[in-house]
Amino acid sequence: MQHVLPEGYSVGGYCAGLKKWEKEDVGIILSETPATTAGIFTVNKFQAAPVYICKEHIDNNICAVLANSGCANACTGTEGYENAFSTLRQAARRFAVQSSQILPASTGVIGKQLEVTKINRAIEKVETGFIEKHLQAFARSIMTTDTFPKIVSRQLSLKKGPATITAFSKGAGMIAPNMATMLVFILTDVDIKKSLLHQMLSQAADSTYHSISVDGDMSTNDSVFCLANGRAGSIKGKEDYFYEQLKGVMEESARLIVKDGEGATKLITVEVKSAPSKEVAHGIAMKVARSNLVKTAFFGEDANWGRIISAAGSYEGDFDPRPMEVYIGPHLLFKNLVPLDFDEEKVTRTLQEDEITVCIDLNQGEAGARAWTCDFSYEYVRINADYRT
């Protein structure tokens, strides 16, 4: 599938040699027109140098993003800040913008200093553009244990004409609610007020990036940016439509992150229906999505409804367990507090699929929520027992 960039952007990736293997590891996003920008960041008490810098720059109109993998530039002290600024100055020179108009983003090992010389050399050499090879090169430059580059793009139709939203993301491990080692760069060419963009991004994040779990761990570097450079005209009169499209792109990119979770073999959607409130629905969905026992059962293709109800029942908020029903795919497994006689063979066939939906119908209200998770495999343990060394 061909992906497109919104008007006025170009992107690229370059192999600076920050990773052991020869792959792109420095990425650039450029916007010809300074873009209205909103961002959300990890709430971890230990935040990486680039996160601190982004929080200072995010109020400016943004012209560039400088991203790297192979090094998180977290827990690197004042040297880490100085290194990050040094690379921003290099990018500012090369692309004729202000340093304060650039957002940095890093992902990789914590506690290692940035290799500034290598990155600065990459900044000099990187070629940016807007065709598929450039998009792929950028998407690969932010990968860590990701196994595939993640690009989602969608065309909209505004009053003035067509517009585009394109999201690049990376995930793999340390993915949890309130984000994780998750980097997401959303580019669009619509014209939108900063406060509205921020509000839409935050609200849509609750039901997308904050509704996924790979391992329940939160990182020091999580960042989601949305740049809107206005080239395709205003969203005025189409605010709801734009919000739905933005949320759609965010949901798709969130699903890709989970699908490519470390060691994942299956993407599991946990849908909670007819809940007394949105909060309860989200709380129960996340309890199930984060349960190691549920996740290992899916890896084992085992219709273990008992672990699903245990996880749902561990939600601390108030709900009535009695009317709850549990479905795996189309199969009703649990109702009236007891399991039903179900056809194990049919359910097992559903469990053998790559994408599975667990539906929890609480039968006690109007609210709903979804969460996405992956199964938990030997491979997750292998990857994470070895990662640093």
Add this chain to the structure above:
Amino acid sequence: MQHVLPEGYSVGGYCAGLKKWEKEDVGIILSETPATTAGIFTVNKFQAAPVYICKEHIDNNICAVLANSGCANACTGTEGYENAFSTLRQAARRFAVQSSQILPASTGVIGKQLEVTKINRAIEKVETGFIEKHLQAFARSIMTTDTFPKIVSRQLSLKKGPATITAFSKGAGMIAPNMATMLVFILTDVDIKKSLLHQMLSQAADSTYHSISVDGDMSTNDSVFCLANGRAGSIKGKEDYFYEQLKGVMEESARLIVKDGEGATKLITVEVKSAPSKEVAHGIAMKVARSNLVKTAFFGEDANWGRIISAAGSYEGDFDPRPMEVYIGPHLLFKNLVPLDFDEEKVTRTLQEDEITVCIDLNQGEAGARAWTCDFSYEYVRINADYRT
């Protein structure tokens, strides 16, 4: 090591054939003198039949505990209650007590009905006593994926003379704060008021059974009972001493549960020191203890301090990350927001040990807390991908 029972108790276990393999699966505790009893139970919304029954019986003076493994009697509807009561009636007849003076406890697969005939036959046949073989038989009768029976006993000295506290426990998986598939039976011969016993049990549980994590999952059947039959005399004037001894027994049995966590190869103590409050100390300790990334790093014997600080930093409450220090064993790895140069070889030797302490010194107050966890191995995934089938 020989374990002892407090005065006036006898215990036993019998192989009723509830498990696939030929092992004890029905256990009995008898107290000659009706015992003052306190209990704490799972807060899961889906609670097993025996948990509901215990909550009704716990206000009575208790003469017996009837425990079984191989079947949790959870999600079994009214049939589950009737089955549990039927076994209680059988035990009441055999041991000449009231049904309402018996506490039932079940552990095993969820959603399966109790095999009443087998259990009732076991109740007829079981031989109880107070020597090591009886203690071992009871401890084995409550095992599920546990690999060893768990008995802790400690002798105290009261005014009237010696007294004893003995705890039997089982754990393995679904172990989380607020308990899990954890059954603990604490027996003592001291004389203590019910309200004080309950207060001591609850308070000590916060820093023991509520401070451990195997996989973060909470079960439908968790129960901790403490029976005190008064045979060895009153604790009057020695309340603090008794509390410390009780807490000591509970901590030791909690550690055994973690040590035998599913797939565990190491016991990890997470100690948080100099915290602004007990709540913050406990919160940070549990974030680290529950982190899958920390747990897989320990399995890989990797000095991955970055995951420890990420997990600590994900604690939502208020603390200052700047003065925090992180030690693995005696080795200081992190200070002033940056990692130190440490001797990888020496740290690796510490990581190769069976028991490891992670110390997080917040350097900002007087409070402290400890949590216990185990490493996360391939074996955890294997056990839990296969368990039901």
